[in-house]
Amino acid sequence: MGKLTIGCFSSLVGSLSLDFAVKLSEAAIKKGHKVDLWVSGNATMLSKKGQKAFKDYSALEKKVQELLATGNFQTTACEACAEARGYKKDDTMEGFQRHSMDWYLASCFSADRVLHIGGD
Amino acid sequence: MATKKLAFMVKTLPYKTEESRLALTHAIASQTVEIYLEDGEMVEPVVAFFGDGVMNCLKNQKAMNTYGVTSIESHLKNSLLLDLKVLICKEDVERLGLSEDSLIMDAEDIGGETKASIVPFTEIMKEMETSDHLLFF
Numbered sequence: 001m002g003k004l005t006i007g008c009f010s011s012l013v014g015s016l017s018l019d020f021a022v023k024l025s026e027a028a029i030k031k032g033h034k035v036d037l038w039v040s041g042n043a044t045m046l047s048k049k050g051q052k053a054f055k056d057y058s059a060l061e062k063k064v065q066e067l068l069a070t071g072n073f074q075t076t077a078c079e080a081c082a083e084a085r086g087y088k089k090d091d092t093m094e095g096f097q098r099h100s101m102d103w104y105l106a107s108c109f110s111a112d113r114v115l116h117i118g119g120d
Numbered sequence: 121m122a123t124k125k126l127a128f129m130v131k132t133l134p135y136k137t138e139e140s141r142l143a144l145t146h147a148i149a150s151q152t153v154e155i156y157l158e159d160g161e162m163v164e165p166v167v168a169f170f171g172d173g174v175m176n177c178l179k180n181q182k183a184m185n186t187y188g189v190t191s192i193e194s195h196l197k198n199s200l201l202l203d204l205k206v207l208i209c210k211e212d213v214e215r216l217g218l219s220e221d222s223l224i225m226d227a228e229d230i231g232g233e234t235k236a237s238i239v240p241f242t243e244i245m246k247e248m249e250t251s252d253h254l255l256f257f
Contacts, residue, residue, distance in 0.1 A: 007255065009142060040146070041138050081142075101149035105163045106156030109124045114253040120137045 001032040002112035007104055009119030011042035013057045017117050018046055022060050022067070024115070029072045036111070038104040040078035041119045044085060047077035049093040061093055068095040076103055123162040126150070127251035130173040134192045135183065140176045143167065143257035144195035151202055166251065167199060168244045170209035173257075174216060177208055177223045177236070196236075197227035206236040207244055 006025060010017035018039070025035040039046050046060060053059035067073040076097040077087075092098060108114050128147045132139040150165040157163075169177055176192045183191035199206055208223060226235045237243075248254055 009139070041142050100152070101146045102151075102153040103156060104146065105126065105150055105153040105165075108126055108253050108255075109153070109157060109161065109163055111253070114255070116253075116255040116257075118132075118257055119139055119142070 001034070003034045003036070003110060004028045005036045005038065005104075005107045005111035005114045007038045007040065007108075007114070007116045008043045008046075009039075009041040010117065011119075012045040012051075012060065014042075015120070016058065017119075018043055018060065019058050021115075021117055022063055025067055025073060026063070029067060029070050034072045035067075035074075036107040037073070037075040038078070038107060039075065040081050040101065040104070042081075042085075043119065044077045044082040044087055046075075047082060047092050047096045047098070048087050049091060049096075064093065065095065076107075078104075122160060123164050124252040125164045125166065125250060127248055127254050128165060128167045129248070129254055129256045130167065130169045130176060131171040132257060133172045134176040134178075134181070135187070139257040140173060140192055141195060143255070144192065144199055146255070147204055148195070148199060148202060150204075166205040166207065166247050168207040168209070168247060170212055170241065170244060172212075172216075174208055174212045174218065174223075178218070179222060179224050193224055196224050197230055197232065200224075200227035200234045200236060201230055201232035203232075203234045205247075206234075207247065208236055208238045209244055210238050210240050212241075213238055 181191035181193040
């Protein structure tokens with residue numbers, strides 16, 4: 001089975017691109033693939049723990065936790081992008097990694113396919 | 121020796137969103153990617169500006185004065201300083217009424233030797249065809 005790397009730069013609230021990225025991750029994992037999800041820019045909002053799940057807004061913490069539990073999914077937030085937005089290490093959801101941008105490029109290096117979803 | 125070529129395709133305007141800045145900072149991150157790779161493995165970045173994205177290459181940007189942030193110009197010059205391949209779409213330069221003189225073509229002022237190239241879109245297409253992965257910003 002293959003490895004899919006997804007880079008997403010859109011915010012969790014205000015766009016459905018992250019919802020799509022996580023749904024696609026779930027579908028790929030169900031088919032037996034491994035998925036790396038890189039979030040940068042406004043998408044680092046996904047890494048923030050403790051977000052209230054209102055019905056009117058996207059809330060993906062539960063789904064991300066389910067995907068992490070499969071062992072075939074890893075997700076990493078751009079550390080600088082997160083810090084710039086005030087998301088500290090202590091604010092990060094359990095299981096979510098934080099690295100610099102070279103992590104994404106390395107994930108692309110070993111990926112069978114890369115899907116880069118821009119921001120806004 | 122395994123090398124994967126990543127094409128950073130920049131089509132968005134500067135400053136309106138964070139996209140073009142992130143394209144350049146991610147491309148520059150190729151300089152430190154080895155810490156995650158095995159010996160002999162490399163990432164080769166190429167940055168291509170096309171469509172409205174060529175506006176990122178305008179000289180004399182005043183982002184620090186206006187917004188208090190580093191300019192796209194400084195990131196582009198750093199890319200050239202690090203010998204990244206930078207392509208600018210000729211047809212879009214002409215479409216927007218720009219000239220080579222108005223664009224950031226080198227980083228000589230900070231010691232860079234590599235120059236950007238204004239090339240027909242067919243050349244950019246060739247870069248895309250020879251890249252392992254395309255990242256559109």
